[in-house]
Amino acid sequence: MNPTSDPGSEAVSPEGARPVARPQVVLGVSGGIAAYKACELLRRLTESGHDVTVVPTASALRFVGAPTWAALSGRPVATEVWDGVHEVPHVRIGQSADLVVIAPATADLMAKAAHGQADDLLTNTLLTARCPVVFAPAMHTEMWEHPATRDNVATLRRRGALVVEPAEGRLTGKDTGKGRLPDPGEIFELVVDLLTRARGTAAPVQDLAGRQVVVSAGGTREYLDPVRFLGNRSSGLQGVALARAAVARGADVTLVAANVALPDPAGAKVVRVETTAQLRDAVVVAAAGADAVVMAAAPADFRPANVSQAKIKKSGDGSAPALELVQNPDILHEISTRRVRPESVVVGFAAETGDDTGSVLDLARAKLARKGCDLLVVNDVSGGAVFGQPDNEAVILAADGAAVEVPRGSKAALAHAIWDQVAARLG
Numbered sequence: 001m002n003p004t005s006d007p008g009s010e011a012v013s014p015e016g017a018r019p020v021a022r023p024q025v026v027l028g029v030s031g032g033i034a035a036y037k038a039c040e041l042l043r044r045l046t047e048s049g050h051d052v053t054v055v056p057t058a059s060a061l062r063f064v065g066a067p068t069w070a071a072l073s074g075r076p077v078a079t080e081v082w083d084g085v086h087e088v089p090h091v092r093i094g095q096s097a098d099l100v101v102i103a104p105a106t107a108d109l110m111a112k113a114a115h116g117q118a119d120d121l122l123t124n125t126l127l128t129a130r131c132p133v134v135f136a137p138a139m140h141t142e143m144w145e146h147p148a149t150r151d152n153v154a155t156l157r158r159r160g161a162l163v164v165e166p167a168e169g170r171l172t173g174k175d176t177g178k179g180r181l182p183d184p185g186e187i188f189e190l191v192v193d194l195l196t197r198a199r200g201t202a203a204p205v206q207d208l209a210g211r212q213v214v215v216s217a218g219g220t221r222e223y224l225d226p227v228r229f230l231g232n233r234s235s236g237l238q239g240v241a242l243a244r245a246a247v248a249r250g251a252d253v254t255l256v257a258a259n260v261a262l263p264d265p266a267g268a269k270v271v272r273v274e275t276t277a278q279l280r281d282a283v284v285v286a287a288a289g290a291d292a293v294v295m296a297a298a299p300a301d302f303r304p305a306n307v308s309q310a311k312i313k314k315s316g317d318g319s320a321p322a323l324e325l326v327q328n329p330d331i332l333h334e335i336s337t338r339r340v341r342p343e344s345v346v347v348g349f350a351a352e353t354g355d356d357t358g359s360v361l362d363l364a365r366a367k368l369a370r371k372g373c374d375l376l377v378v379n380d381v382s383g384g385a386v387f388g389q390p391d392n393e394a395v396i397l398a399a400d401g402a403a404v405e406v407p408r409g410s411k412a413a414l415a416h417a418i419w420d421q422v423a424a425r426l427g
Contacts, residue, residue, distance in 0.1 A: 028056075028102040028109075034181040041101075044184070045188065059106075091128050101187070110156060113135075160205075162250060213293070214254045224304050230303070235262075237390070239255065242294055245412060247268055254286045302325040302328060352381065360382075377394050392408070
């Protein structure tokens with residue numbers, strides 16, 4: 001069987017083994033201008049081995065026609081309740097789905113879903129689905145902020161659906177604001193995360209629903225002059241993975257990103273900073289109302305005492321300028337020991353190599369006690385391991401003496417292991 005041409009639900013497996021079922025995804029498309037962006041989401045899903053049934057509304061077909069959806073999915077497009085009635089599509093499509101994602105989700109579509117209306121194939125599918133359901137809204141800011149929409153979103157979330165916060169940026173026409181469809185690549189990452197968790201764990205998918213969490217990511221820069229800076233090798237991959245995972249588990253996420261050159265995680269509010277002082281200010285403000293703070297960023301320990309306003313020139317005699325450093329604020333210690341909410345959970349990271357004073361874990365345990373945080377994620381970065389890599393392994397140390405070893409795997413897997421520990425302490 002050729003899985004690239006067969007619209008069925010089985011993928012090729014090794015000889016003698018049972019066929020491996022491919023995840024069944026329903027892509028619902030409602031009638032917004034962002035419907036064209038769903039084509040990229042569909043392409044990513046099909047190319048990564050998912051069987052995708054596209055269910056567009058009549059309005060969506062005015063933006064992108066059925067032939068496009070059929071060509072990209074390799075499957076017939078379901079558009080009408082009355083097509084193939086003998087197969088009962090209005091029930092069967094939702095019943096057989098492993099996940100339903102609506103992108104874009106208009107205000108009208110979410111209003112119908114919140115009130116249980118079923119006047120077309122997509123709304124019927126939503127009523128019969130018993131799998132994770134994701135809404136990726138796209139609309140003008142005024143529509144997103146209207147009390148009716150906010151009530152409908154709250155209703156959908158209360159019922160267990162994941163309604164992703166829209167992105168900020170250019171909207172239709174000259175308008176700019178909140179209401180833009182999140183990056184299709186990031187919606188794809190969210191869908192894959194949800195499917196993985198739905199298959200691989202018995203924990204509630206939305207166990208952080210209603211929680212406010214803050215994640216820091218990346219590495220800070222301390223400028224010597226307008227051109228040069230002191231920095232570090234942190235890419236922000238682990239912090240972004242933590243933000244994605246928290247969104248997938250239902251949290252309201254603020255990501256404080258220090259010089260991170262990655263797409264914004266779908267559903268997360270992103271605050272961009274450069275220096276350690278800026279990182280400290282942004283984290284302290286966000287942490288004041290947070291249930292959990294995960295400090296995955298790598299702030300510089302030191303900064304130049306004086307910053308030149310002009311580029312520092314080479315000397316004619318080959319000598320180098322003297323560089324005086326001063327210590328930066330200890331952000332992790334500050335938010336751990338001066339908590340606005342005593343019940344909040346604070347997580348730190350330790351990138352250690354070990355030295356004559358102790359092993360990686362010895363140094364990490366001392367840091368955990370010194371910082372005052374609840375959990376410390378310990379990475380052995382000997383030889384430059386971890387930085388910029390897609391995989392990671394760690395030991396999660398707890399202030400009560402517990403230790404959880406997380407074997408090498410994706411940074412997404414480590415992110416969920418960390419949130420498992422946080423969620424357990426949040427009750």
